Amino acid sequence: MAGKMHGSISTSPVTDEVQEIVQSLKDRIEEESKRKVEFLHALLHCSQVVAGMNYFVKVVFVAGNAAECIHIRVFKPVAGEKPSLVKFETNKKVSDEITSFG
Template structure:
């Protein structure tokens, strides 16, 4: 579900695409290292994005059975830079219906 983006602002909540899911999966080891936790479940369920000199993604990720979620911020540089997506901040102890804010 594509939504219109606002420069320097977050767009509306969107369903996760295959591209976003792949980015999130690739960052699982970095998230586990940063939180000093290992996850048997690690699946993005929704996100918001922010257009910058690249793209910031603010992603809700289910990380366990029940109501165990985290929010991660991912930066994806512009394609011409050749850079890879990188992990920014993490907010833990989130629930399914917690809104995804800017962080």
């Protein structure tokens, strides 16, 4: 189900590309969360065209016996550079709406 995010940007189901981007950031997510991540799954995302692409992604991860929901902001440059984790928000619920941040 698509919804609105910050005006004209709407949420979309996760594509293989977005899931691959999230997986590629596993080490950074572990660093930011200070936890060993055993499983990452992107649920929804929004994208925003800038000088590259901003992705705002709702992610569920499992660390130990606990599952957590986080929102991440990822920047993917236009020219071949790797995506980078820009910002990380914790204490999110699966039902929380994705909004643009940071």
